[in-house]
Amino acid sequence: MDTRTIVIDPVTRIEGHGKVTLFLDEAGQVADAHFQVTDFRGFEKLTEGRPFYEMPAITARSCGICPVSHLMASAKACDQIMAVRIPDTAVKLRRLMNLAQIVQSHALSFFHLSSPDLLLGMDADPAQRNIFGLMQKYPQLARDGIRLRQFGQSIIEWLGDKRVHPTWVVPGGVSAPLQPAVRDRIAAGLLEAFTIAQRTLDWFKNNLEKYQEEARNFGNFPTLFMGLVTPDGELEHYHGRLRFTDANGRVIADALDPTRYMDYIGEAVEPFSYLKSPYYKPLGYPDGIYRVGPLARLNIIDRCGTPKADQEWAEFRAVDRRAVLSSFYYHYARLIEILYALERILQIVNDPHILDKHVRATAGVNALEGIGISEAPRGTLFHHYQVDENGLIRRVNMIIATGHNNLAMNRSVLQVARRYVRSDRLTEGMLNRVEAVIRAYDPCLSCSTHAFGDMPLEVRLVGPDGAVLDAVRRG
Template identity: 65%
Template sequence: MGQRIVIKPVTRVEGHAEVTIQLDDDGHVADARLHVTQLRGFEKLCEGRPFTTMPSLMARICGICPVSHLLASAKAGEQIMGVQVPEPAIKLRRLLNLAQILQSHALSFFHLSGPDLLLGMDADPQERSLFGLLAAHPQRARDGIRLRQIGQRIIELLAGKRIHPNWVVPGGVTTPLTVAARDVMLAMMPEAKEIVLRTLRWFKASLENFHDEIRTFANFPSLFLGLVAADGRWECYDGRVRVVDAEGRIVADQLDPTRYQDYIGEAVEPWTYLKFPYYKPMGYPEGMYRVGALARLNISNGLGTPLADREWAEFRTLGRGAVLSSF
């Protein structure tokens, strides 16, 4: 009959989840399922509402990355109106987006991944948590808290509040950057940079401890998809779509993101309400692709600053030198 293992709740996730694992008679995994809230209903909430209200409504999709949904919905409104956003507003939006990336990645790396990386994958689950991290590695924990605080503070200085801001609207932003806010941001930058560099030095040195995990964790062939600038550099606000394969070869480049339905399809499975996006020319499941931080590093030609480009070049020497599938 085998055995059914239930892990409930799954901790260190942004939401609520559980895992069920079905073992066969020989003790091998026959099936595994991750259970999460599938239907949020935001598309239905949009129906019949003025498009100008979409940014503040869509920001509520997530309390960790509200800026992404804020920007995406505002830019959709701008396409409807056919307006050009003033360059100063674009720069402020970019700053807001970078602040979110800073705080969101700090949360992911230090709070969600940190207990595994610092305490060990096989550590006691009761101790392998943020609280265990605070006890065993207080400086690393403080660095994570402080780095996220800096990102959140920049969002607050720009947009008025840290979570679910409504500062971005179709056509621009609602208020300019003040001199006082600018000076506060500039004063925090040296500390943020030092935390990042200190953490990067530690993380690169610690990779020797995770050979097995790097070899096996999320290490599978797939496409990678994201935005790049016209010269192929990393882009997170505008840009066009690039797709690369598991060997680092460019499959498609400079695709118009507004025409995503021409090249992105959505497959369905009988056991879930979730949809499975794929690159249409390759079909499903062969056209399955990954997005996110790893994908953006894999698809880009560089990051755009000397310090970041040096680290990116070192990253590209890992694995097979083309793309990295694991961490």
């Protein structure tokens, strides 16, 4: 191996690899850390010249993990190009699918990906610190995870007739009304889902004491937080206005028109990463660092707006006097959001108008620009389209949740590395913690599924002269 160069193999860009490079200074201390992750490439280019109304189906394929989120943002951008107010029932049905996506995605992140770290400990034998170790020790929790994720997935499947890439969400609304049988099936599954969500949340809170070390070191630093809120300042995932709050929990910008995002979000480009680094423009780069996603959403709101989630949220915010700053608490926030999503799903299926047949507005091209914004499980998602007078795409810009968190993830990896890297060798405990802190953000690593094997995480330790001192590959 040529130890002088750090080769960024282009293959890593298309397979969804995560790659971490740690730079040591003369004194052998970690000076900097770069976390590189795949982002969406080419979608902006390949959609040029296509009719705008194909965008939901096309952009949904930029990701097999959160296609529903792309459907939402894309369909909303298309609604703007058509300049229509879509039927109220269509809004509720889109919300329903988006909430189901949050349930399934958060369940996957918490139960399947992160719970082995949380339950078995960072220093547990790696042979045991996996999903099987977890199943042996906590079978109930593992079964709960399977059931809860399945519930979210099933709702998406029932609504969209397809689990991964549903075509049900269309410009102007949804393509078919809700069937009474589907509503009843959703309603029937809610009781068990609530029980699981509450049981897991109670368990997590009872064990919070154990994680003080992680909470202190896992991305624990002041940043801004961004997300959508309702006009009343409540938790919102589908529509609403953007709000920024600071590390003290103070609102620094509110009721921002999401369609003017370019006025307050800048995008810096770092030579080491294919991912752009967005920042809050008024504070400049890199001081305008902000976080999005479950933790951010629970930090920016005045309340959730549903009874069970509000009770949990009050406890959550008591974790810190100011904003909840440690990224470790993304896990906690996810569990509260699951509970919130279930409460909202219950409201929607009980809505007297939810079976209305009028669920789609039709219109041609009435505006040459459309910006659709929604909250994906991982954070705020922007789709911005410009079209010609016939509705053919001229320009596309997408800002993805993992992108917003790019700066914060890099800083978190650096914090963990400084705390745990002690020499010129990478240790197991160090690796575990780097992985765990990245997982806290639940970044979307697998934007393209690949033939076999995994999306490996590669960690490299680079000396002051640029020599690779150690490299470990996982997965």
